[in-house]
Amino acid sequence: GAGVSQSPSNKVTEKGKDVELRCDPISGHTALYWYRQSLGQGLEFLIYFQGNSAPDKSGLPSDRFSAERTGGSVSTLTIQRTQQEDSAVYLCASILVEAGELFFGEGSRLTVL
Amino acid sequence: SQQGEEDPQALSIQEGENATMNCSYKTSINNLQWYRQNSGRGLVHLILIRSNEREKHSGRLRVTLDTSKKSSSLLITASRAADTASYFCATAPTGTYKYIFGTGTRLKVLA
Numbered sequence: 001g002a003g004v005s006q007s008p009s010n011k012v013t014e015k016g017k018d019v020e021l022r023c024d025p026i027s028g029h030t031a032l033y034w035y036r037q038s039l040g041q042g043l044e045f046l047i048y049f050q051g052n053s054a055p056d057k058s059g060l061p062s063d064r065f066s067a068e069r070t071g072g073s074v075s076t077l078t079i080q081r082t083q084q085e086d087s088a089v090y091l092c093a094s095i096l097v098e099a100g101e102l103f104f105g106e107g108s109r110l111t112v113l
Numbered sequence: 114s115q116q117g118e119e120d121p122q123a124l125s126i127q128e129g130e131n132a133t134m135n136c137s138y139k140t141s142i143n144n145l146q147w148y149r150q151n152s153g154r155g156l157v158h159l160i161l162i163r164s165n166e167r168e169k170h171s172g173r174l175r176v177t178l179d180t181s182k183k184s185s186s187l188l189i190t191a192s193r194a195a196d197t198a199s200y201f202c203a204t205a206p207t208g209t210y211k212y213i214f215g216t217g218t219r220l221k222v223l224a
Contacts, residue, residue, distance in 0.1 A: 004155075029158075031210050033212065035214070036220050042201065042214055042215065042216040042217045043156075043201065043214040044212065045212075045213050045214070048211060048212075050210065050212065055209070055210075055211075056209070056211050089154065091155065091156070093156075095210070095212075097210050100146065100161050101155070101158045101161060102146070102148075102158060102203070102212060103144070103158070104155040104156045104157070105155055106154050106155045107154050107155060
């Protein structure tokens with residue numbers, strides 16, 4: 001596609017359920033990023049991928065969070081046993097590292113009841 | 114922890130005035146970028162300045178970078194109501210592509 005695509009756009013779930021968020025980056029972009037943004041706050045770095053590997057997972061808040069990227073393309077962020085504090089907008093971005101500019105999707109808004 | 118910090122946290126100005134926001138970061142970097150965010154969703158890239166550059170212009174935007182002070186400023190000239198948004202700086206430590214964002218400046222331009 002022409003831009004970074006994220007799904008679902010909005011997700012409402014009950015506490016304790018697992019959720020999966022998907023990011024489809026711009027074709028050919030070598031790196032992919034996940035950020036979390038709580039209401040009125042800045043962007044919290046979660047994880048980034050170069051190709052299919054994640055050089056830095058230090059931003060993942062807990063072991064309930066995991067992410068993978070397959071085929072150098074689509075990535076999924078999985079949150080297990082969701083908690084209310086997981087409620088936020090989850091933003092994905094991709095980049096052609098030589099160029100340096102991050103392209104963002106519109107985000108997935110997660111609400112945990 | 115955040116790589117960057119912006120100030121002020123919030124800025125309110127009249128249309129036609131200039132808006133200046135600042136960003137400080139913690140490590141050596143290859144480049145510094147500024148982004149804009151409307152309505153709390155996706156960010157849009159505004160401008161990138163490399164570590165060997167001191168100033169860069171793009172339309173009504175002027176960015177400066179002082180690597181000795183680990184700081185940058187974004188100037189928006191002749192502001193418009195449509196410039197109302199949050200503005201973030203982003204940097205990655207040299208040798209990595211781990212882009213970390215600052216805390217952001219919320220700009221409100223009054224018509």
